[in-house]
Amino acid sequence: MRRDLRVPGPIDLETTFTCGQAFRWRREGASWSGVVGGAEIRARAPGHSTLRLEVRGEDPGRDALIRYFRLDEDPRVHLVGAEDLLAIPGFRALLGLRLLRQDPWETLISFICSAAANVRKITGCVEGMSARWGEPIPGSARRRFPGPERLAAARESDLRALGLGFRAPYVRETSRRVAAGAVDWNALRHAEHGAAREALVALPGVGVKVADCVLLFALDHLTAYPVDRWIRRATLELSSRRRARDSDLARWAERLGPGRGYVQQLLFHLRRTGGPLPALPRPPARRRSA
DNA sequence: TCCTCTCCTTGCTT
């Protein structure tokens, strides 16, 4: 079935789907093909103000798709506090990169696979697991991302055969714990950022960076600022530092406002594709009032 | 407690 959704603010599917937040979207002729839940979605954005979707398989429903694509908001609201970044060459052109609101389980496993990997590698792992253990989608050649029980039952050697390498035992053990009910996604969604992160870091293969990715890309914690290699470089440059702990870089980024997670995604893409960033002007010194 | 180093897979790039 077909759905046309109104898009508040700019949208650029190319950067949205290839920027390293999601790993199941690929170009398919004139449109993009992705898997969302039990559906294959084919997406186009004619005129950049409408998102035209063709849904095959189990229809997530209009509201769920609006949530997935975050069409319930104009992404520019997340720039409050980060206005200085608009002066950086190339930054303004990235505002059509839409942060997605993805499934937390799939996001968790995807980013466990992201350790010392690149986007292509992660995509291969996620597609491989889906092809091997995912349920078929009626009317589509693609498959769902497998649930925790399926991956918990997988053999480490089978995961390694898909190219997961040293990440294989992490995926297996974390799957077991999730299948056993150790993670309450809804609770994490509403918990304070620090507490939610603490719960995720308890899982094998999950450190602060991966936890923050799950919180940002799936659980609506837009204050999460995952620091990976690229964001480390970008933030060091913006803050005119030569070296700093990741936690200090995340603390520095607090000045980018409550939407710094969204900003992080734009900076990640900008730094990865465009090279070094200029230093940001220092914020005016605080005057002591009264 | 905190920092640094090493290892862990794989495949593409230089």
Added chain:
DNA sequence: AAAGCAAGGAGAG
């Protein structure tokens, strides 16, 4: 062709 690199984590010292 050896080394570097890629959305890191865990364990040792």
